[in-house]
Amino acid sequence: QVQLVESGGGLVQAGGSLRLSCAASGSTFSRSAMGWFRQAPGKEREFVAAISWSSISTYFADSVKGRFTISRDNAKNTVYLQMNSLKAEDTAVYYCAADSHSAHSMAIGGPVEYWGKGTLVTVSS
DSSP states (O other): OOEEEEEOOEEEETTOOEEEEEEEESTTGGGSEEEEEEEOTTSOOEEEEEEOTTSSOEEEOTTTTTTEEEEEETTTTEEEEEEOSOOGGGOEEEEEEEESSOHHHHHTTOOOSEEOOOEEEEEEO
């Protein structure tokens, strides 16, 4: 069992940066692929980024490539999403995700076992 708690959301101006954190509890964190998804008002939840348990592999949605980075610290059971050059269209609730399958599976729409409750990111233009 893995429990996920996101933090770091807030209001930022376009062009600014935010770093989201996701603290995980549970002994399987270090062996889980981790990811971030987001859901904008009136839209379906979409994939943002994923990272393998070893941090060797990372995946990003085309809309955030070059602007967002994902990293993890297995010693702290935490995964991060660094968001730079934020745009108004990045406004959404951001959800942390964990799964025992691969990060690639998460990136291509595979099942996700665990979800956080989300943190709101609002980008003002």
